[in-house]
Amino acid sequence: MDDKDLGVEVLENQISFDLDNLGLSEKEESLSITETLIKPQNHEWIKDEVLFVVVKTDKYNMNLCGKMMIEWVKLAGSNCEQIIIDDCDDVMERVKCINTNKKIIAVFYSDTPLLDKSQFVRIVEFFAAKCMNLLLLNRGFVVKNDFLKYNPNVAQSSSSEDERTNLLICNNSQAITFAGEQLYNRIREYHIKNGVTIFGKNTVFIDADVEIDSGVIIFPNNVIQGESIISSGTILESGNIIKNSIISNNCHICGSYIEDSKILDNVNLEYGNKVIKEVR
DSSP: OOGGGGTOOOOTTSOBOOGGGSOOOTTOOOHHHHHHHTOOSSOHHHHHHEEEEEEEOGGGOOEETTEEHHHHHHHHTTTSEEEEEEOOSOHHHHHHTOOOOOSEEEEEETTOTTOOHHHHHHHHHHHHHTTBSEEEETTEEEEEHHHHHTOTTOOOOOOOSOOOGGGOOOOSHHHHHHHHHHHHHHHHHHHHHTTOEESSGGGEEEOTTOEEOTTOEEOSSEEEETTOEEOTTOEEOSSEEEESOEEOTTOEEOSOEEESOEEOTTOEEOTTOEEESOBO
16 A cells, blocks of 8 residues: 555654564464455454544634544544544643553644545554554654554654645635545535435535435535424525525425424425424
8 A cells, every 4th residue: 555645754863673583472462463465355453452542622613514624534533532632832741641541642633524434444554554653644643552652752743744634634714625625525416426416516405414315316506504403395596595404305495594493294385485493
């Protein structure tokens, strides 16, 4: 696996050992080494051996596609035990103080919302397969717990200036706009794979917690926000804004504003309807 495929760069000051020099006994039980090297069929060892740490950076913790940026980062490591810490001048020193029996600590920042679960898994597998003690990312790091605690001179240092896609730092309007577009694309593709038809998808904006049944058809210029539910057989014509509402089966909605409401089965709404906090 090429390190360039992972969006990481191994620097000269990062420490790695060849397997032959590790001095491991035949009874070594570290799943993070042995199972990774033989390409396991699942990633259960990551759940058991990795502590997922999120460094909270309040300055840019804004809402993107219905979730705060920190929530997107937490989703990437949702299968692991997680700890949130506040940002500080020496994050690595702060991480040293964490009391955990996990073999590996993976640290990411809350302003990298494009980090997803597959990227997180690939980074950790790369770290384990290379038998590394410390892997510095352009935003965060992965380290063996024992190495961190018993090497007092380990210090955090900067990585490449290149901002790679899934660890993009969202600290300006351009980066935040790009991240929002990428997250909306992921959400739309998820629903399309689940049987939702979306026309003019670049003009359809769906929040992360929206549920849409297979068979729903969505035309251009629709905004669906919050914890809305769009049920089977419904057609959303252009021009709708739907917030925290339920659209039941076989409805036909066109040019309407619907908020905190439930639209019952087989209802047709024409242009200009405004429905707030009611059942129809």
